[in-house]
Amino acid sequence: MRKKVTKAIFPVAGMGTRFLPATKSVPKEIMTLVDRPLVQYAIDEARAAGIKEFIFVTSRGKGALEDYFDHAPFLEQELRKSGKTDLLDALKATNMESGAIAYIRQHRALGLGHAVWCARRLIANEPFAVILPDDVIAAETPCLEQMIDAYEETGGNMVAAMEVPADKAASYGILDVEEDMGSVVSVKGMVEKPEVGKAPSNLAVIGRYILSPSVLTNLNKMKSGAGGEIQLTDAIAQDIGTENTVYGYRFRGQRFDCGSKAGFLQATVAFALARDDLRDDLLRYLQEMVQLDKAAQ
Ligand code: UTP
Numbered sequence: 001m002r003k004k005v006t007k008a009i010f011p012v013a014g015m016g017t018r019f020l021p022a023t024k025s026v027p028k029e030i031m032t033l034v035d036r037p038l039v040q041y042a043i044d045e046a047r048a049a050g051i052k053e054f055i056f057v058t059s060r061g062k063g064a065l066e067d068y069f070d071h072a073p074f075l076e077q078e079l080r081k082s083g084k085t086d087l088l089d090a091l092k093a094t095n096m097e098s099g100a101i102a103y104i105r106q107h108r109a110l111g112l113g114h115a116v117w118c119a120r121r122l123i124a125n126e127p128f129a130v131i132l133p134d135d136v137i138a139a140e141t142p143c144l145e146q147m148i149d150a151y152e153e154t155g156g157n158m159v160a161a162m163e164v165p166a167d168k169a170a171s172y173g174i175l176d177v178e179e180d181m182g183s184v185v186s187v188k189g190m191v192e193k194p195e196v197g198k199a200p201s202n203l204a205v206i207g208r209y210i211l212s213p214s215v216l217t218n219l220n221k222m223k224s225g226a227g228g229e230i231q232l233t234d235a236i237a238q239d240i241g242t243e244n245t246v247y248g249y250r251f252r253g254q255r256f257d258c259g260s261k262a263g264f265l266q267a268t269v270a271f272a273l274a275r276d277d278l279r280d281d282l283l284r285y286l287q288e289m290v291q292l293d294k295a296a297q
Pocket of ligand 1: 017057110132133134
């Protein structure tokens, strides 16, 4: 039997410069989509996939993120007294079991690969998930749950993959596909941020991974790659062709790049339109805006 994936790393030590000045004092992961911070979407997805241990790789200035997971007994008591059970339930979903959550500091922002490596002692020798909270995925079955189901068949390393237009490939890690089996593809190479026209496929890696501990061993020996950062993609690619080879997984769902302003705004609209209490008013407003914009042209 394959070892169950029960640990997840959430690398949140980046500086979030694309959201300055907001991220001067608010961690990007605490910014809200409708009424939940990005990190809550990530935690809910991990829980649905059976994750029991949540490891955050943080940095200076991320205190608000740690506070977010503290219990709030006074607030809970007030909501209970006033019979606001919906809000009480929403609040309880933010509570973490004592000891289930750990914070590791990445002392220097040396890249995503380095951030994952910082958590190596808490992972030890078992497969683990990595979730980037700024990739938010709307899906009927949460993306990580889909991947864990597929991983139970394949083992090895698995990365979430999504088709991107050729002119966007240079912003992603791109898979060189060996065999396309439908939702799962086996991989013979991975290129981080390929030059325009040099991408080996249109399948891009996005922020969900199930990794073998061998990736941590690879990271032990890594030097910086593209952009002077220690790239996670490079460490995963070193496992290709070994017993822990690499698979891409075409997930069912829509991914929003909430690390960018455009992606964040799109996600805000999409998640608000999915809410019964907001949909009608928002839709009416958006339609009016489109009409006004057309009239102005
Ligand atoms: P990004 O490339 O989005 O960087 O990192 P960033 O710093 O968060 O944002 P910008 O580009 O300055 O606006 C992708 C993920 O990797 C984490 C980030 O926190 C984010 O979840 N990361 C990146 C680290 O944890 N450490 C790093 O050294 C770099």
